[in-house]
Amino acid sequence: MTRNPRDNRAFAIVCDSLCDLPLPVFEAAGVVPLAQVVRVAGTDYRDCVDLDPSDFYVQISSTHGQVNTFAPSLDEYVATYDRLVAEGWKDVVSLHASSAMSDSFALAQEAASRVTGARVEVVDSCGTSGQLALVLACLVSARDGGCDTDEALARVREGALAAxxxxxxxxxxxxxxxxxxxxxxxxxxxxxxxxxxxxxxxxxxxxxxxxxxxxxxxxxxxxxxxxxxxxxxxxxxxxxxxxxxxxxxxxxxxxxxxxxxxxxxxxxxxxxxxxxxxxxxxxxxxxxxxxxxxxxxxxxxxxxxxxxxxxxx
CATH class of the missing domain: 3.30.1180.10 (Hypothetical Protein Tm841; Chain: A;domain 3)
Known part of the structure; x- marks a missing residue:
């Protein structure tokens, strides 16, 4: 997400691809996707970036037992945050699937501790799939409605507990x-x-x-x-x-x-x-x-x- 100099939004948003939104929606909403990794027969692909969901329904049927999923590497989290810092963002809110289900939240916390030049707030959505998508929508709505970072964090955490x-x-x-x-x-x-x-x-x-x-x-x-x-x-x-x-x-x-x-x-x-x-x-x-x-x-x-x-x- 390249920042427009006229962009008056208070913070950048990062979110796991586990929210089940396609890449065009991420882009239109101004959200940076952290693509999970899908390993098919020994080859790694980025979720929703390298793999089309519709085509994958067919592909997974023919590769039964040869498909695994992983969170991205710690370096990928750090690189994502560093790119946003380089674009001029001072605040980043990073939203992740439930820490009880995925390692993504823990990796994001570790990556955030290594970032300099910006405030990176990592939020556990307490959910996945559509639940994570609704919590993300709460966050985007707050940002686009003019909330500052702290106001948006309060709203998204309330949404995470209510979803x-x-x-x-x-x-x-x-x-x-x-x-x-x-x-x-x-x-x-x-x-x-x-x-x-x-x-x-x-x-x-x-x-x-x-x-x-x-x-x-x-x-x-x-x-x-x-x-x-x-x-x-x-x-x-x-x-x-x-x-x-x-x-x-x-x-x-x-x-x-x-x-x-x-x-x-x-x-x-x-x-x-x-x-x-x-x-x-x-x-x-x-x-x-x-x-x-x-x-x-x-x-x-x-x-x-x-x-x-x-x-x-």
């Missing part, structure tokens, strides 16, 4: 929604095989602490969708109307199953965007994963979110 995510990985996926394995490898594999043998799908919730937990299993996606709607309804009773985004990994027709229970009078919710997962998220959740991320509309309206998450140059 939620419900996700159903693909039936054959082994979702990496935590850096820590809940069970030893052999037991975890046996559990995964048992789920697939039953034809069950699992619903995971990501809380304000950035940790995931399995909510329920069902062979019928409609049952999981009903649980998602009830969970959102319960939250809405506390915080009021919700702004949400839908998340799709290569099978958009499944979103209609997720949407149907949301057509209710029990709570008010407005969709801001449909996000197609970037390759890194697709690797983690599998093709056919679906989900919903949401936050109180009082913090970010659907119109605000849509104007940022759907913008293109």
């Amino acid at each position: 939620r995510c419900l996700v159903v990985p693909a039936p054959d996926a082994r979702p990496t929604l935590s850096k820590l394995r809940p069970k030893p490898g052999l037991l975890r594999r046996a559990d995964s095989l048992r789920v697939r043998a039953m034809g069950a799908r699992r619903l995971f919730a990501i809380s304000d602490g950035g940790e995931s937990r399995e909510v329920m299993r069902a062979t019928d996606l409609q049952r999981l969708a009903g649980n998602m709607a009830r969970t959102m309804s319960s939250y809405s009773q506390v915080v009021g109307p919700l702004t949400y985004v839908e998340i799709s990994a290569g099978v958009p027709r499944l979103l209609s199953i997720i949407e149907k229970p949301l057509d209710t009078n029990e709570f008010v919710s407005d969709r801001a965007a449909v996000l197609n997962t970037n390759p890194c998220t697709t690797c983690q959740l599998g093709i056919g994963a679906v989900g919903i991320a949401y936050m109180p509309s009082s913090l970010l309206s659907a119109r605000e979110a849509s104007g940022i998450l759907c913008m293109q140059d």
Whole structure:
């Protein structure tokens, strides 16, 4: 993001590609992407930069077992911040996926400590995918609305604590929604095989602490969708109307199953965007994963979110 001398924005923004936004949206929103690394059959690619998400849905199907994902190197974080300093930015806000799920936040903190000439504030979004995207939209909205760095930090941290995510990985996926394995490898594999043998799908919730937990299993996606709607309804009773985004990994027709229970009078919710997962998220959740991320509309309206998450140059 080259700074225009007439640019009066108070700070630069850096964000993980795990927010599942395409490169043109990053560019249009004035956000520097930190591309995660996707290793396919021994070759490394930059998430959403070197890999087209649509093409990757086909590619991952033919390279099963040969795909891994990583955070960029520490040097890449330092180089990103140094470039912004060289462009004249004095303040940088760097937003990252949940520290409970990814090493990105810790690497960003270490890199920030090595930067001179600018203030680099590293923020844990407590989420990933669409949840991270909504928190990013909060930050962009605050910056573009004229907030200074401290005001924007207060708003984005409030958004991070308020955002939620419900996700159903693909039936054959082994979702990496935590850096820590809940069970030893052999037991975890046996559990995964048992789920697939039953034809069950699992619903995971990501809380304000950035940790995931399995909510329920069902062979019928409609049952999981009903649980998602009830969970959102319960939250809405506390915080009021919700702004949400839908998340799709290569099978958009499944979103209609997720949407149907949301057509209710029990709570008010407005969709801001449909996000197609970037390759890194697709690797983690599998093709056919679906989900919903949401936050109180009082913090970010659907119109605000849509104007940022759907913008293109």
